[in-house]
Amino acid sequence: MIARFIAPAFALIAFALPASANVDIQRVTSPGGLEAWLVQDNSIPFVAIDLWFDGGGSADVEGARGAVHLMAATLEEGTGDLDSQQFAATLEGLAASFSFSTYRDNLVVSAQMLTENREDALALLRGALVEPSFDPVAVERVRTQVIQGLQADANDPNDIASLTFNELAFQDHPYGSSLDGTIESVTALTRDDLVTAHRNILVRDRVAIGVAGDITPEDLGVLLDNLLGDLPLAEIELPGDVTPTLPGGVSVVDFPTPQSSVLFGHSGIARDDPDFFPAFVMNQVLGAGGYRSRLMEEVREQRGLTYGISTWLSLGANSPMMMGGFSSSNDLVGEAIEVVQAQWADIAENGITQAELEAAQRYMTGSYPLRFEGNSEIAGIMAAMQSDDMPVDYINTRNDNVMAVTVEDIQRVAARLVDPDGLHFVVVGQPEGLEASN
Structure with missing residues (x-):
């Protein structure tokens, strides 16, 4: 999992809930049909958005293990005319924070921004989600980081135990192998593999959306369509259930x-x-x-x-x-x-x-x-x-x-x-x- 957090100042502008943890959730549907859950709080000029795309690392296509993980790790490496350094500098200038993380069943995108910079921050996020550049130089740099992580995992007893347990329990199901891939599979991934993984995972009909902070339901509906409306609909089937085959x-x-x-x-x-x-x-x-x-x-x-x-x-x-x-x-x-x-x-x-x-x-x-x-x-x-x-x-x-x-x-x-x-x-x-x- 590779994630980048750019604005630690966000830790200073969180709000606390009462001890009962009662949360007033509003269900918001955008004009384009996207649904989100919103907790509105206008006391501070700050908005947090989480996008959970179904599938995650389990949705790798055959022969491209680790593609979803590598793809997600390169989403912040440039879009349009911005290369990775320009993307990072723009994000920092907006005092915003994005992270892209791959889990077994989900690809999770988290974004935090100030209200005054919301429009520009979301335009940058839209570029990363809808039109990532997958620049070859950036991809190779991130690929090297992933391979170094796999090399470290191969010498970590806890990681070895987890991989062994999953291999024994789930065998050929995606749960039976590392979502990061192997050194061999990650080395072999091409730009086309990343484009395919992007097309398969970042789809607007398999995303769960949570929003909290300084935004109205009306503004959120418009925001969702601008941010995600150009993503495609799902075309692939996600992996099905698997019964563990591991005996006592x-x-x-x-x-x-x-x-x-x-x-x-x-x-x-x-x-x-x-x-x-x-x-x-x-x-x-x-x-x-x-x-x-x-x-x-x-x-x-x-x-x-x-x-x-x-x-x-x-x-x-x-x-x-x-x-x-x-x-x-x-x-x-x-x-x-x-x-x-x-x-x-x-x-x-x-x-x-x-x-x-x-x-x-x-x-x-x-x-x-x-x-x-x-x-x-x-x-x-x-x-x-x-x-x-x-x-x-x-x-x-x-x-x-x-x-x-x-x-x-x-x-x-x-x-x-x-x-x-x-x-x-x-x-x-x-x-x-x-x-x-x-």
């Missing part, structure tokens, strides 16, 4: 390091599943709650087997997963895995206690408003919500949904979701006394 067990990747990196997981739960909130709260108790979680207590505090361990619900559009990770010295990693397996089995069979539930609910509801500390954060959250097909009132009802979860709900969902026999561990290092099971 342990895979070991030999890597010369005194500390093993471990990634573990199995199939998970989709965000639109009726049982999502019980699973969400259960995961907080199991491993997402930092020092308050069971795994931190059992693996670190009680036994000193790691400095940190966590779990998360990975909500990939094509295959949700329940995941976790930690690092441990080679002589202790086997014992740490046994403790994780025991805790996985215990929560599957017994669920959690009322005290654990109440502690998790207090933290989850109390910390939630802190996510909405500024326009940029709010715009991003709203775009992500639309991309995930979440209801417009999710922010205002989320804490109520967390508080509605009961111990019985979690008992039922844990029995359904948590699969001790299906839990697979990828260990990168030279673990002592631990053999691969498959």
